[in-house]
Every structure is written in C-alpha cells, then in structure tokens.
Amino acid sequence: MGTRQRRLRELAEREQRFLDAAREQITEHGLLSLHMAKVARACDYATGTLYQHFASKEDLLLAICADQAEERMAVMARAAQWQTGSRERMIALAVADMLFAIRHPDHFRLFQYASTEVIWHAASPSRRDNVLEAHRPLGDMVAQVVQDGLDSGDLPPQNMSPHAVALGPWALTEGMHNLVNAEGVLDFYALHDPYRLLLRHLHLQLNGMQWQPLFDPLDDVALTRQISHICASLFDDLCPEGTGHRYCSPTEDRTP
Amino acid sequence: MGTRQRRLRELAEREQRFLDAAREQITEHGLLSLHMAKVARACDYATGTLYQHFASKEDLLLAICADQAEERMAVMARAAQWQTGSRERMIALAVADMLFAIRHPDHFRLFQYASTEVIWHAASPSRRDNVLEAHRPLGDMVAQVVQDGLDSGDLPPQNMSPHAVALGPWALTEGMHNLVNAEGVLDFYALHDPYRLLLRHLHLQLNGMQWQPLFDPLDDVALTRQISHICASLFDDLCPEGTGHRYCSPTEDRTP
DNA sequence: CTCAGCTTATGAACCCCGTTCATACTCACC
DNA sequence: GGTGAGTATGAACGGGGTTCATAAGCTGAG
Numbered sequence: 001m002g003t004r005q006r007r008l009r010e011l012a013e014r015e016q017r018f019l020d021a022a023r024e025q026i027t028e029h030g031l032l033s034l035h036m037a038k039v040a041r042a043c044d045y046a047t048g049t050l051y052q053h054f055a056s057k058e059d060l061l062l063a064i065c066a067d068q069a070e071e072r073m074a075v076m077a078r079a080a081q082w083q084t085g086s087r088e089r090m091i092a093l094a095v096a097d098m099l100f101a102i103r104h105p106d107h108f109r110l111f112q113y114a115s116t117e118v119i120w121h122a123a124s125p126s127r128r129d130n131v132l133e134a135h136r137p138l139g140d141m142v143a144q145v146v147q148d149g150l151d152s153g154d155l156p157p158q159n160m161s162p163h164a165v166a167l168g169p170w171a172l173t174e175g176m177h178n179l180v181n182a183e184g185v186l187d188f189y190a191l192h193d194p195y196r197l198l199l200r201h202l203h204l205q206l207n208g209m210q211w212q213p214l215f216d217p218l219d220d221v222a223l224t225r226q227i228s229h230i231c232a233s234l235f236d237d238l239c240p241e242g243t244g245h246r247y248c249s250p251t252e253d254r255t256p
Numbered sequence: 257m258g259t260r261q262r263r264l265r266e267l268a269e270r271e272q273r274f275l276d277a278a279r280e281q282i283t284e285h286g287l288l289s290l291h292m293a294k295v296a297r298a299c300d301y302a303t304g305t306l307y308q309h310f311a312s313k314e315d316l317l318l319a320i321c322a323d324q325a326e327e328r329m330a331v332m333a334r335a336a337q338w339q340t341g342s343r344e345r346m347i348a349l350a351v352a353d354m355l356f357a358i359r360h361p362d363h364f365r366l367f368q369y370a371s372t373e374v375i376w377h378a379a380s381p382s383r384r385d386n387v388l389e390a391h392r393p394l395g396d397m398v399a400q401v402v403q404d405g406l407d408s409g410d411l412p413p414q415n416m417s418p419h420a421v422a423l424g425p426w427a428l429t430e431g432m433h434n435l436v437n438a439e440g441v442l443d444f445y446a447l448h449d450p451y452r453l454l455l456r457h458l459h460l461q462l463n464g465m466q467w468q469p470l471f472d473p474l475d476d477v478a479l480t481r482q483i484s485h486i487c488a489s490l491f492d493d494l495c496p497e498g499t500g501h502r503y504c505s506p507t508e509d510r511t512p
Numbered sequence: 513c514t515c516a517g518c519t520t521a522t523g524a525a526c527c528c529c530g531t532t533c534a535t536a537c538t539c540a541c542c
Numbered sequence: 543g544g545t546g547a548g549t550a551t552g553a554a555c556g557g558g559g560t561t562c563a564t565a566a567g568c569t570g571a572g
Contacts, residue, residue: 036529136444167432170435171457179427181371185391198427205460208460263519302522
C-alpha cells in the first residue's frame with residue numbers, strides 16, 4: 001500500500017521541518033525565546049498541529065536533542081576514525097566533542113538543559129528513550145576504544161569493564177565542558193584556554209591508567225600539534241561554510 | 257540610627273524565610289512545583305512582596321543556590337579538615353561533595369538546573385555574582401590543597417598554576433555527578449556504584465599527576481575503607497536526624 | 513496628638529504562553 | 543457521490559509569573 005508509506009514519509013518530513021525550525025529559533029534567539037506557536041507558524045502550520053508530533057514543549061526539546069545527537073556522534077566517530085593507537089583515538093573523541101561544544105554552543109547548552117531533571121521528567125518516556133538511544137554511541141565509542149586497546153595489548157588490563165574505564169575520560173570531558181559553560185567560573189580563576197587544559201588533564205589521566213605516554217603531557221608544543229592534527233580532519237564537518245579556519249582557543253581572542 | 261539597622265535585619269530575616277520556604281517546597285514537591293505565589297503564601301505574604309526581594313523566579317532560584325552553597329562548602333571543608341596528606345584531602349573533598357549530592361539530591365539538581373544558560377541569564381547580574389562568590393571557596397579549597405602539597409614538598413611541581421591543576425579532579429567529580437544525575441545513562445552501561453568508580457578514577461588521575469600513590473587504586477577493599485573513614489566524620493553534618501547511618505552506595509539497595 | 517511623608521503590603525488585573533478541543537476540511541477508497 | 547479516517551484549524555482555556563494602583567503601617571516633627 002503505497003499511500004500509507006507516503007503518509008509516513010510526509011509525517012517524518014514535517015517533523016524534521018518542525019525540528020529544524022525550532023533549532024533555528026534557538027540558534028537565533030536563544031533557548032528562552034523558543035515558543036511553540038512560533039515554531040508552528042514558521043512552518044505555516046497552526047499551533048495544534050505541533051502537538052500531533054510532540055506531546056509537549058519538553059518533548060520537542062528532547063526531540064531536538066536526539067536529532068542533534070546524531071551529528072555530535074558523527075563528528076566524534078569521524079575524528080577517531082583517522083587515529084591509529086587507542087590513546088590517540090580516546091584523545092580524538094574528547095577533542096571532537098570539545099570542538100563541537102565550541103562551534104555549536106547553543107546545541108550544547110540544549111543538551112545540558114534538557115538533561116536537567118525538570119525538563120527530562122516532563123517529556124514523554126518514549127522520547128526519553130529516543131534520546132538515550134541516540135546517545136548510546138557516545139559511551140559505546142569510548143568503551144570500544146578501551147576494548148580495542150585491551151585486545152591488541154595496547155593497554156594494560158585494569159580489572160574494570162571497558163565501560164567502567166571509559167567513564168573516567170568521559171566524565172572528565174563532560175565536567176570540563178560544564179565548568180567552561182558555567183560562565184564566570186574560569187574568569188574567576190584566571191584560567192585561559194580551558195580546552196587545552198582539558199587535553200592536558202586527559203593526558204595526565206591516561207598516564208595514571210598506565211596507558212603508555214606519547215609525550216610529556218606538560219609539553220605545550222606537542223599538545224598543540226596534536227590538537228591541530230585532530231582538528232584538521234574535523235573542520236569540514238564543523239564549519240561547512242568556513243574557509244581557512246584553524247584551531248583557535250575560545251579565549252585566545254581576548255588577550256591583546 | 258537603630259531603626260534603620262532593625263529594618264535591615266528584618267529584611268534579611270524575611271528573605272531567609274522566603275528562601276527556606278522555597279527550599280522546603282522544592283524538597284517536598286520537586287522543582288517543577290515551585291510557584292512564586294505558594295512561596296509567598298507559605299510565609300503569609302502576598303505575592304507582590306516576594307518581588308521586593310527577588311527580581312524574578314530565576315532570581316529566587318539563584319538565591320537558593322547561593323544560600324545552599326554555603327552548606328555545601330562547609331561539608332567539604334569539614335571533610336578535608338581531618339585529613340593529613342594533600343592526596344587524602346583532595347579525595348576527601350570529592351567524597352564529601354559526592355555524599356552531599358546523594359543526601360540532598362534536590363539541592364544538587366537545583367545547582368545543575370540553575371547553572372543552565374536559560375536560568376542563569378534570566379536572573380539579575382548581582383544575583384549571579386552572589387552565586388559565583390558563594391562558590392568561590394570550592395575552587396579555592398581544591399587549589400589550596402594543591403598549593404599546600406607543593407609547599408610541603410608533598411607534590412611534585414607540574415608547571416601549572418594550582419588552580420589549573422585543581423581543575424582536573426574538580427572537572428572529573430562534576431562530570432561524574434552529571435552522568436549519575438542523567439538518569440538512564442548508568443543503567444545503560446550496567447555501571448553500579450558510580451561513586452566508587454569516581455573514587456577509583458580520581459585515584460588513577462592523581463597517579464597520573466605523579467602524586468605518590470597511597471594504595472593500588474584498583475584495590476576495592478582499601479577504597480571502601482577510605483570512603484568509610486571520610487564518611488564517618490561527615491554523617492553528623494549530612495544526616496542530623498539519622499542515627500547509625502553508614503556509607504551505602506546508592507545502587508546497593510537495588511541488588512537483591 | 514496629629515499630620516505629613518516614606519516604606520511596605522496587598523491582591524486583583526494583566527499578559528504571556530502552553531495546551532486543548534470542537535469544528536471543518538482533505539482525500540483515498542467504495 | 544458518499545463515507546470515514548486522518549489531519550488542520552484557531553479560538554478559547556487555564557496556569558502562573560509579573561505589575562501596579564491603592565491601602566495600610568510606621569516614623570519623626572511640630
């Protein structure tokens with residue numbers, strides 16, 4: 001029955017248009033100015049129609065999250081793809097996510113906001129599952145890196161499951177994103193270039209897990225080279241329109 | 257002029273009563289059910305009066321944060337107080353914060369929610385400064401531990417400022433709290449007792465910074481003993497009414 | 513005691529949304 | 543053409559944050 005299939009396709013297309021419109025509004029005017037009526041109007045629909053797709057505003061927010069997660073994962077996967085050792089791949093994952101957070105601050109803020117208890121529990125359960133499912137690759141990718149390292153003898157066994165080991169770098173990265181995002185904190189402590197700091201700490205952390213060191217984590221030049229190397233493979237993804245973009249710390253512009 | 261002073265005192269007292277009422281409502285009915293009208297009514301005031309103290313709902317939320325921060329800091333300070341080495345003090349800070357998050361989940365969720373872009377920027381600037389100021393001890397405590405360690409020769413120099421070094425353990429702890437709070441994530445990866453995992457990773461991280469190890473981070477028994485030791489000095493703070501409370505991982509109850 | 517002047521409290525009214533629902537429309541199928 | 547399931551509409555509803563004109567209380571002076 002071709003009619004039914006067409007219907008479904010149209011439904012999915014419309015949903016995507018709603019999501020895009022919502023995303024655009026967030027990018028343009030901030031999370032605070034996301035209104036259901038405006039999203040519907042932007043797609044030339046009445047407000048009620050929106051509620052055939054999303055049970056509530058929170059539901060819409062989480063839908064956007066699930067939608068954006070795909071892109072986030074893709075960027076990370078691509079960054080890790082070109083690295084050889086387990087350690088390099090782990091670092092690449094963190095750098096990619098960090099770049100994503102820098103380049104798409106609104107999306108990243110949305111991730112934080114939506115994973116808040118208030119929003120999370122106001123959405124429908126199925127939508128929550130969607131978000132979790134969409135984010136599954138994140139944890140799996142990190143754990144896979146550990147697993148591959150163990151298999152190839154690249155890493156020493158830790159008596160911990162790959163996922164448990166993976167939680168360390170993952171938490172460190174998330175936490176640093178948080179601190180960076182919490183405006184004021186970094187200025188408070190006069191910490192410039194927090195993302196380079198993240199990389200340094202990540203290296204130190206891997207050292208602690210006795211992953212063989214590539215170079216001294218305190219070697220600033222080597223660190224920069226590594227970041228640039230990873231970034232080079234990512235800028236097409238992250239800056240489609242940009243030409244000649246290079247790694248530039250978010251605070252670098254501020255210093256005269 | 258005694259009148260003026262009395263006025264100010266009354267003002268402060270009333271503000272505190274508002275804050276307490278709001279906190280109670282959050283504890284009782286969750287963040288979603290915090291309504292300005294109800295807070296005012298709980299203190300036998302009209303709604304409008306609330307707006308003489310707090311410019312908006314977000315302002316009130318941030319005020320609660322600043323208020324609660326004091327308690328959070330106090331618990332951490334107390335935990336670190338009884339430890340001798342730099343490494344133990346650093347661990348104690350993390351454990352204390354972790355316990356605070358477990359024992360006061362609502363407060364902790366509020367911290368997360370309020371540091372969200374949406375809430376943060378809807379509050380008044382002076383209130384935001386309040387929150388930052390109230391949280392300053394957090395970063396300073398962590399950095400102080402590093403500084404003391406360096407001064408006493410307890411720690412090797414890292415070519416990094418104490419605050420920069422401190423950001424590592426700090427971010428790791430925050431990040432782990434986040435992941436734990438993001439419901440579903442841990443079940444997804446079958447990770448039980450995430451807080452013990454935090455401790456393990458913290459030890460591994462300190463290893464990486466070449467802080468001399470106390471024991472093998474993978475030694476589960478030693479880890480538990482250390483956690484219990486730190487907790488013992490904290491339960492009076494965290495469970496005023498509780499008698500005979502002991503450390504118990506949040507997931508321990510679930511397993512039959 | 514009394515009046516002026518300032519501070520604070522009041523709660524009804526305002527307004528902005530998110531959400532719902534009865535109605536009308538569309539269109540594939542008989 | 544008739545039928546019914548699916549879909550769109552937009553006015554109306556309701557909750558709740560915010561404001562404001564008014565009233566009440568308090569202080570200090572005369």
